[in-house]
Structures are given as C-alpha cells and as structure tokens.
Amino acid sequence: MKPVIFAGPTIAAQDIRTVLDAEVLPPVAQGDVYRAARRRPPAIAIIDGYFEGVPSVWHKEILWAMEQGIPVFGSASMGALRAAELHDFGMIGVGAIFQSYLQGEIADDDEVAVLHCPAELGFVALSEPMVSVRATAKRAIAAQVLTPDAAALLTETAKSLHYKTRTWDEISARLLHEPGLAAFFAWLPDGKVDAKGDDARSMLDRMATFLASDARSDGTEAQRVERTLVWQGLVRRIEAEGQTGTAAPGAVLDELRLDPERYEATRDRAMLRSLALEDAARRGAHADRDTLRAVMDSHRRRNTLSRRDALLAWLDANDLDGQSYETLLTEAALLEDTRAARSPGLDAHILSELRWTGAYARLKHRAEAKARTIAEDTGPQASPDRLRLLVWFFETRLGRAVPDDPDTFARSLGLAGRDELIALIAREFRYNPDEGDTQSAGSRG
Known part of the structure; x- marks a missing residue:
C-alpha cells in the first residue's frame, strides 16, 4: 500500500506526489485516521484537518493507528497541533510550527486555521494563517524592512482578526497609514513566507527518507487505546458504513430532497445556523462547561433521554459519538448566544419576512380585532x-x-x-x- 496523507489548502496533491508516491485524501476529520489505519498503510501523515463545522480528528484514533504499528506524522496545520499534543506517545512532528506548539510559543487553533474553497475548487486558501504572518514579520526584520516595534504592531493587528477574515489585504487596510510600514507592504509580495507549505514539504522529505530506510520506530512504545464506550461507538459507526442498508449522510439528504418544500425550509435554517455560528466566532463567544451542561440537560429532557441507555441509542441512531454530541451542544449554546445578542435588532427584519411570506396582513387583522374586543x-x-x-x-x-x-x-x-x-x-x-x-x-x- 501507499502511505496516506491528509492535505488540503496547505499543499496541493500534485505537489505531494512529486516528492512521495502517496494516496492523498482531503483534510482529516473525525474517524478518517481510523478508516485509513484499518487498511494498514506503511505510514499516515496529517497536514490539514477540519477545526469547526465538522468534528476534528480524534487523538484516540491516532493513538490506535500507532498501536497497530503504523507511524503517524504531523506537520504544518492540524498535523502540527496533534503532533505536539501526542509527541510523548510517539507521533512524529516535523517543522517550525510543530516546534512552536510543542514549546508553548503558540497554543491557539487559529494560528494555523484558514478559510478555504471546497474540494471542487482545490481547497484553495482564502485567508492567511497567523503562523505565516509571524514568519513573514520575522523575515522582514532580518531584511531590515520592519523594526521590532512595527513587527509587533503587525502581528497584534493580524491576531485581532478572525481567521476567516485574516488576509494581507485586510491587514494592510488597517495599517496602511502607520509610519514605518510602507516599505514592508512594498516588500511583501516577494518577501512573504508560506510557513505551513514550507513545513509540509519538510515533512514529505522526512517521510520519504523514513520509508526508504524502512525505519518503523523511534523507540517510543505504542500506548494501548482504552476501548471506552465512546470509542466503541465511533468504531461501530465506521464499521457500519460499508454494510448494506446503512444510510450515509448523502443518502439522508437525498431522502430530504424528495420533499422539496421541506428541503428548502431546512436549507434556509441551515444557512441561518451557519451565519449565526460565524457571528458567534467573530464576537469571540464561547460555551463554558456549565452552559454545555445546561444545554445538554434541556436537550435530554425535551427528547426523553433521561436514561443513559436511551441517550446512547439516540446517539447511535443519529450517527454521533460523545465528541460530536458535545460539538452539537456547543453549537446550540453559541446559537442561543447569537440569538440573544441579535434579538434587539431583529423586529424590523421579522416584519419584512412576514410581509414577504404573506403572513403580515393576517396577523395585522387579528391584532386589530383583538384590540377592539378588549377595548369593548x-x-x-x-x-x-x-x-x-x-x-x-x-x-x-x-x-x-x-x-x-x-x-x-x-x-x-x-x-x-x-x-x-x-x-x-x-x-x-x-x-x-x-x-x-x-x-x-x-x-x-
């Protein structure tokens, strides 16, 4: 078998294959490493992965792959983050970004997160990762086009932006009139650093050498993964994917499409959900453990899931495990936060929606009739x-x-x-x- 590499906006598949004959898969999500490891490839590498909207790759599935004797590399983006977290357990991290996470110089997911196009458009990055801004500032200091103080202002400004809107155009628009930065923005087109791409290429070279030498261990003993109920749920869900009669998410959507009106209504609610979660992210909203507990208690009451076996059956029926259920609860908490933040300014939009759908006149007639009845x-x-x-x-x-x-x-x-x-x-x-x-x-x- 060929080694398996998960990549997307950081480096294109054709660029990977110029260095290594590999099976290149889209950015990694929860369950993908387990699926790949079941096929026993000679190595697995994680470059890109999903951070939000789709459950992220689980630490335990990486540990499970290494338990099977499969070396797992990480670099550049999600791979660097997971490699730093699992370095002591034998995951092989490569590159400056991995080292920065490992040494605690950076810690946030948004240091490597980017907005990107879908697979059909080649996962092209639409924003700039914070690690590349930092690397570019460091190179600019060395090239004497930035002073340390100007570099600090540059990185602080970039860090203040949400990762989806962190672009060089947006950064320059905010700093265009700052003294000492004009020379930097003139130098930027030729001088900027692709920190994630550089680290990904370093990892590919390291993998090629590793596989050519037939090395299989750095001396770290693989840790056995505890087969918890949550782990068993993930395994059952993935094992069921190939079984006849088990519906994949795409098949579920096809069933919904057979009811066009319901599909359109669900699609519109999904769009509003996506916009609300983006709004929560821009505002820096977060859900603490107490809030998540309250949301979970409310959800379990509403769906008659007070018993643990009932909850586990519900999770199984909805293709969820413990981690993805927590993601769903977090989204519900953030949606409520956005609803509370936006409600004061929504009345005019609600009235416009009523007029557009034709419900305004009927409700107006009822309100007038109610007022007359009460007055009389x-x-x-x-x-x-x-x-x-x-x-x-x-x-x-x-x-x-x-x-x-x-x-x-x-x-x-x-x-x-x-x-x-x-x-x-x-x-x-x-x-x-x-x-x-x-x-x-x-x-x-």
Missing part, C-alpha cells in the same frame, strides 16, 4: 392567576409543558421577561377565553 369589553374582570395562565397557554394552546424558566423563554421571543410574557398571554386569553378554564383563569363577565 367593559364587564368585570377577575385578576388572572399567573400560573393558570401559563398552564392554559402552554399545555392547552401549545400542547407542551410549561418551561422551567419562563424568563428565558420570554427572552427567546424578544420580550423583556416573564411579566411581558404573562401580559401577552393574558391579552390572548381575554380575546378568546372559551379556549381556557374560565372558572380559574379569568372571564369576560
């Missing part, structure tokens, strides 16, 4: 029982349980809190009290 109602009115109003609205009208936290629910509707929610429900009850319990929640007299 001059009979005695009992003080509404807040709890009974909540029960009437949620259980009778919506067919669902009263939320544990009415304040949070109210804010999700763009209201200030529980009091505004109660007032909204009370007005609805007075407009059509026959739907509720007129003896306990109030009456029109």
Whole structure:
C-alpha cells in the first residue's frame, strides 16, 4: 500500500506526489485516521484537518493507528497541533510550527486555521494563517524592512482578526497609514513566507527518507487505546458504513430532497445556523462547561433521554459519538448566544419576512380585532392567576409543558421577561377565553 496523507489548502496533491508516491485524501476529520489505519498503510501523515463545522480528528484514533504499528506524522496545520499534543506517545512532528506548539510559543487553533474553497475548487486558501504572518514579520526584520516595534504592531493587528477574515489585504487596510510600514507592504509580495507549505514539504522529505530506510520506530512504545464506550461507538459507526442498508449522510439528504418544500425550509435554517455560528466566532463567544451542561440537560429532557441507555441509542441512531454530541451542544449554546445578542435588532427584519411570506396582513387583522374586543369589553374582570395562565397557554394552546424558566423563554421571543410574557398571554386569553378554564383563569363577565 501507499502511505496516506491528509492535505488540503496547505499543499496541493500534485505537489505531494512529486516528492512521495502517496494516496492523498482531503483534510482529516473525525474517524478518517481510523478508516485509513484499518487498511494498514506503511505510514499516515496529517497536514490539514477540519477545526469547526465538522468534528476534528480524534487523538484516540491516532493513538490506535500507532498501536497497530503504523507511524503517524504531523506537520504544518492540524498535523502540527496533534503532533505536539501526542509527541510523548510517539507521533512524529516535523517543522517550525510543530516546534512552536510543542514549546508553548503558540497554543491557539487559529494560528494555523484558514478559510478555504471546497474540494471542487482545490481547497484553495482564502485567508492567511497567523503562523505565516509571524514568519513573514520575522523575515522582514532580518531584511531590515520592519523594526521590532512595527513587527509587533503587525502581528497584534493580524491576531485581532478572525481567521476567516485574516488576509494581507485586510491587514494592510488597517495599517496602511502607520509610519514605518510602507516599505514592508512594498516588500511583501516577494518577501512573504508560506510557513505551513514550507513545513509540509519538510515533512514529505522526512517521510520519504523514513520509508526508504524502512525505519518503523523511534523507540517510543505504542500506548494501548482504552476501548471506552465512546470509542466503541465511533468504531461501530465506521464499521457500519460499508454494510448494506446503512444510510450515509448523502443518502439522508437525498431522502430530504424528495420533499422539496421541506428541503428548502431546512436549507434556509441551515444557512441561518451557519451565519449565526460565524457571528458567534467573530464576537469571540464561547460555551463554558456549565452552559454545555445546561444545554445538554434541556436537550435530554425535551427528547426523553433521561436514561443513559436511551441517550446512547439516540446517539447511535443519529450517527454521533460523545465528541460530536458535545460539538452539537456547543453549537446550540453559541446559537442561543447569537440569538440573544441579535434579538434587539431583529423586529424590523421579522416584519419584512412576514410581509414577504404573506403572513403580515393576517396577523395585522387579528391584532386589530383583538384590540377592539378588549377595548369593548367593559364587564368585570377577575385578576388572572399567573400560573393558570401559563398552564392554559402552554399545555392547552401549545400542547407542551410549561418551561422551567419562563424568563428565558420570554427572552427567546424578544420580550423583556416573564411579566411581558404573562401580559401577552393574558391579552390572548381575554380575546378568546372559551379556549381556557374560565372558572380559574379569568372571564369576560
């Protein structure tokens, strides 16, 4: 077999094959190293990998590959990050970026992350990795086109940008009028450094030498991977991929496409989900462990997953394992954070959407009718029982349980809190009290 190399925006497949006769696969995601290792290649190398949107390659599957006697190399991007993390266990790291992670000079994922085109367009990078900005600044100092102070300003400005918008054009636009940087931007087109590409090429040379020498160990004993339930879930999911009758994600989407209206509605919600997560990333939002625990508890309650075996069955049915489930929970927490941050400015857009879909006129007519009914109602009115109003609205009208936290629910509707929610429900009850319990929640007299 040929060695397997996972690469994308850092280095093109044809450039890899000029150095090494290898099977080149797209950027690595969770499960990909396990899939490759099952075929027993002479070596596996990770250059590029997914950081968000798709679950990242799991440390345990790399350890499992090494347990099988397969040397695993890492460099440049995701490979450098994982190699630094697993260096003590025998993963072979190559290059300056790997060394920087290993020595703690850099730590963030965004140092190597880039925005890139899809596979159909060759994974072309659309932004600049922070490690290349740092390497370019260092070369510019050596070339005497940047002073150390100007280099510090350059790297601080680049680091302040989200990795998807970190481009030399954006950096230069922010620093164009800074004294001492004009010479640097004139020098940049010929002087900039491709730090990730340089490290990837170094790794390929190291692999070629390694494979030619038939070396198979650096003296580090492979560690046995614990076969935890989460690991077993990943293995079961991957082993099932080749079984007849097991639907792949693409087949699931094909089933959805047979219902065009549902597909379009789901696609639009997915687009909004993607934009909301990008917004959360730009704002630097994050989900701490307490928030994730609260989101998980809410999800398990809503889906009747209180028992552990029920949760494991749900994960299996949805092609998830523990890590990808946590990714899903993190996304849910970030979506809620974005919803809370954006809600105050959404009313005008919601009204535009109602007009576009044709629902505005019907809701306007109902609001006017409700206002007239309440204004004309001059009979005695009992003080509404807040709890009974909540029960009437949620259980009778919506067919669902009263939320544990009415304040949070109210804010999700763009209201200030529980009091505004109660007032909204009370007005609805007075407009059509026959739907509720007129003896306990109030009456029109």
